[in-house]
Amino acid sequence: MTSSENSGLSRRTLLRTTAAAGAAAAATTVIHPGAALATPPVPPTQPDQSQPPVPAKKKGSIPTPAQYFGTPIGTDGFLATWDKMVPYFQLIGARSDRVRYEEIGKTTLGYPYVLLTISSPKNLANLDKLVATNTRLADPRGLSEAEAKKLATEGKPFYYVQAGIHSTEVGNSQAAIEWAYRLATEQSDYIEKILDNLVILLQPCQNPDGIVLVNDYFAATAGTKYSRTYPDLYNKYNGHDDNRDWIMLTQIESKYNVSILNKYRPQVFQDSHGASTGSPRLFTPPYLSPYDPNIDTILVQETDTVGLAMQRGMTAAGMKGNGWGAEYDYWSPSRQYCVYHGSARILTEAAAAANLAYPQVSTKLLGQQTVDINFIEPYDSNTWTLRNIIDWVSQAFYSGLEAVAYDTYNWLYNSYRVGLKAVTRTSPFAFVIPSGQRDPQAVLDALEIFHLAAVEIHQAQAAFTAGGKQYPAGSYVIYTQQPYAGFAKTLLEVQNYPQLLQYPGGPPQRPYDTTAQTLPMLLGFEADTITASFSANTKLLSSIKPPAVAMPVTPPSTGAYAIGPESYGVFRIVAALQKQNIPTFRAAAQFTDGGRTFPAGTLLVPPSSAVRQLLTSQSKDTGIPVATLGSVPSVPGIQLKPGTRIGLVKPPDNMPSGWLMWVFDQYGVNYSVVVASDYADLAGKYDAIILPEGVSRNSIVNGLSATNYPPDWAWAFGVGTTGWNQLHDFVTSGGTLVTYGSGTATAQTLLGLPITSTLPTGSSSDFYCPGSLLSQEFDPNNPAAWGVPANNPVWFVSDDAYRLTSTTTYPVEVVAKYPDSGDQLQSGWLIGGQYLNGAVNGLSWTVGKGYVVTFGSEIGFRTWNRSEQRVLFNAAYYGPSTKLTADQFQRLGK
Numbered sequence: 001m002t003s004s005e006n007s008g009l010s011r012r013t014l015l016r017t018t019a020a021a022g023a024a025a026a027a028t029t030v031i032h033p034g035a036a037l038a039t040p041p042v043p044p045t046q047p048d049q050s051q052p053p054v055p056a057k058k059k060g061s062i063p064t065p066a067q068y069f070g071t072p073i074g075t076d077g078f079l080a081t082w083d084k085m086v087p088y089f090q091l092i093g094a095r096s097d098r099v100r101y102e103e104i105g106k107t108t109l110g111y112p113y114v115l116l117t118i119s120s121p122k123n124l125a126n127l128d129k130l131v132a133t134n135t136r137l138a139d140p141r142g143l144s145e146a147e148a149k150k151l152a153t154e155g156k157p158f159y160y161v162q163a164g165i166h167s168t169e170v171g172n173s174q175a176a177i178e179w180a181y182r183l184a185t186e187q188s189d190y191i192e193k194i195l196d197n198l199v200i201l202l203q204p205c206q207n208p209d210g211i212v213l214v215n216d217y218f219a220a221t222a223g224t225k226y227s228r229t230y231p232d233l234y235n236k237y238n239g240h241d242d243n244r245d246w247i248m249l250t251q252i253e254s255k256y257n258v259s260i261l262n263k264y265r266p267q268v269f270q271d272s273h274g275a276s277t278g279s280p281r282l283f284t285p286p287y288l289s290p291y292d293p294n295i296d297t298i299l300v301q302e303t304d305t306v307g308l309a310m311q312r313g314m315t316a317a318g319m320k321g322n323g324w325g326a327e328y329d330y331w332s333p334s335r336q337y338c339v340y341h342g343s344a345r346i347l348t349e350a351a352a353a354a355n356l357a358y359p360q361v362s363t364k365l366l367g368q369q370t371v372d373i374n375f376i377e378p379y380d381s382n383t384w385t386l387r388n389i390i391d392w393v394s395q396a397f398y399s400g401l402e403a404v405a406y407d408t409y410n411w412l413y414n415s416y417r418v419g420l421k422a423v424t425r426t427s428p429f430a431f432v433i434p435s436g437q438r439d440p441q442a443v444l445d446a447l448e449i450f451h452l453a454a455v456e457i458h459q460a461q462a463a464f465t466a467g468g469k470q471y472p473a474g475s476y477v478i479y480t481q482q483p484y485a486g487f488a489k490t491l492l493e494v495q496n497y498p499q500l501l502q503y504p505g506g507p508p509q510r511p512y513d514t515t516a517q518t519l520p521m522l523l524g525f526e527a528d529t530i531t532a533s534f535s536a537n538t539k540l541l542s543s544i545k546p547p548a549v550a551m552p553v554t555p556p557s558t559g560a561y562a563i564g565p566e567s568y569g570v571f572r573i574v575a576a577l578q579k580q581n582i583p584t585f586r587a588a589a590q591f592t593d594g595g596r597t598f599p600a601g602t603l604l605v606p607p608s609s610a611v612r613q614l615l616t617s618q619s620k621d622t623g624i625p626v627a628t629l630g631s632v633p634s635v636p637g638i639q640l641k642p643g644t645r646i647g648l649v650k651p652p653d654n655m656p657s658g659w660l661m662w663v664f665d666q667y668g669v670n671y672s673v674v675v676a677s678d679y680a681d682l683a684g685k686y687d688a689i690i691l692p693e694g695v696s697r698n699s700i701v702n703g704l705s706a707t708n709y710p711p712d713w714a715w716a717f718g719v720g721t722t723g724w725n726q727l728h729d730f731v732t733s734g735g736t737l738v739t740y741g742s743g744t745a746t747a748q749t750l751l752g753l754p755i756t757s758t759l760p761t762g763s764s765s766d767f768y769c770p771g772s773l774l775s776q777e778f779d780p781n782n783p784a785a786w787g788v789p790a791n792n793p794v795w796f797v798s799d800d801a802y803r804l805t806s807t808t809t810y811p812v813e814v815v816a817k818y819p820d821s822g823d824q825l826q827s828g829w830l831i832g833g834q835y836l837n838g839a840v841n842g843l844s845w846t847v848g849k850g851y852v853v854t855f856g857s858e859i860g861f862r863t864w865n866r867s868e869q870r871v872l873f874n875a876a877y878y879g880p881s882t883k884l885t886a887d888q889f890q891r892l893g894k
């Protein structure tokens, strides 16, 4: 096609748009009288000569998905794979003037992370200006109302649709192939109007690693006796939790996603998922209560608007069995970064077919068959297929596009209104994070999260007073009058989750995810909420750096470098020391030197040039100060075992162990996943073994079934009672075992630990804690709790609390317990806190020659609760260490 034909097409498209937009303008005036003062949202009737020229149409026809993939998308038993999808999207990008293909970067496993930007050729030629308009509306500081109205008339809303974050929810990424093709090729008034009015950001897969693992495995097992579903985490570190990372932003894929949201400021973020086979054929918003009060109310309503437009579209198209207002709430920021950044989050959840891509067939009609206001039309068939999924989600997608494309002015102007409310917020005035805190790593981690999340952080250039308190120079200030302060606010404040019951006097209504996210409690740092305005000399930071620390003088040969245990970041230093086999000691009691008190757990490292080099670089990276001791104190202590070997029991698809792998890899910890063949010689391979949440006797003894999975998975096959007994013997003959969450019940079974639950069995009306922060008293003199503040909240998510039934079965010490009285809840939601009063949580045991540390609560949870998570490191390094008397310690083991 020639360029003159192309410009003819553009003119025709524009004329159509004009008529449509005129209709939309009329509708706007009627529906929204408040907008009557606004400039009517009519685009120019002639091409604007000041705009960049429309680029020449690219050459070549685009094969249909069926032609390209050789099989129609949605065929039973067929899933297109990423190695074919990526070139197809590249080809569409090369041949369509409506589509730009972009590789944002490589994933954790090295696959391309892809974004398609789809709009009319004219809009794409003008993309930079459209992005600038959108970001200006989102951050309206200094923008007048009249200017905002003008921008809302000139701009185009951005609609970001993401598929495939959960890789076994296969339909959405398959549908995205058809969406890209249709939007690139269809010559219709319908599609052209959508493309004229919107910029669509189509991300065909948010987790490319997962689509490779799941779809390739599905293809590889075709025609075999094996199960067709990939059995392990479909993201290296977090599997299904990959959409719970939107507050900590640990994963590279999360960072890419956030970079897209931060760049384009889309009005809509459609988050496409799949649910169980019995669920509504398609769920869309509105959600259940509650919504986080830090989400702007306009966005809540816009979410409902798009969700109900999707419902309307499906009903009108004769697609039955859809629902809203059930199961999913609007509370947890870990699932919805976008809503603190100006985008309505539209969750779609399609019912699953059978075995990923085969028809789900029942003897009766599928799904709910009773009618309700939020489920108006039951599904009327006993069969549900991959093709059905694609049809339903596609209808919902196009209806969502229409809802925005036919109402562009309101969507754009509302972005301004949302931004305006944020930048004119009056309370609180600011959050202050004081400088000089005990854990520089915690402060650094928090600031890096906020910085990634486009939260502006200022640093005080001089001491100042706020809220009646004096703050030193270097303190960090987050003023709340900025566009995305809501993200910081929801992470810095205490959550008061509402007491939602299924009916008056009934059991609690389950939140969809966790109820607390108070970062200062999770990481262990101070942040003050300042209600009243104050003035301080502050400077906006363009990057985040750890506080500058100076290395001390080199100690004499009789002395040592000392590093206090107050920061969880010290385990990065320990891991680095271990890697270089550098002798490393820890004082087992408090001591003083030169007027400074060093707590139990302080690291001592004898000087050498290699040590100085290592500590200089580690201290610079973490902000953790190093001190010099002229002489080594005479206190009991330990010498860490050089190259301590940590084994991680990781059943397939176990997310807690996956998250731990991420932490270990970040820190550089020497660890391996314990595989079935290791059980014959656990002591020969490991010094310490960790049983995380989710490890059960069954997952160890029976494991994956060799009947259902190929020999590649032998590492995860069950080890039988022989292996179970070998794990027992590993402990009693001198190994270290660290357990948490349900891993502790497993250890109880393995070793006969004399503990019993203090929690009532049965009704959630009596006790309920679905992901909250609870009070906890740690004993910082216990080696497992070295460095942990005496009062450090613990993360509790449907876990257990205990009392000891015997103190004589094994020598036992209490590492951490719930206070004897008082409100156990620190943040989130808790029913029945009195059952926790005085209960023990962390215990250290001597079992035979072995050292065992057990926690009933989840001391490792999605990398969130890093302050308490350090007990894992404490215990894993302490168990295998050499114990030294005060005299031996003073001679550093010599």
Ligand SMILES: [Zn+2]
Pocket: 166, 169, 272, 273, 274
């Ligand atoms: Zn999902």
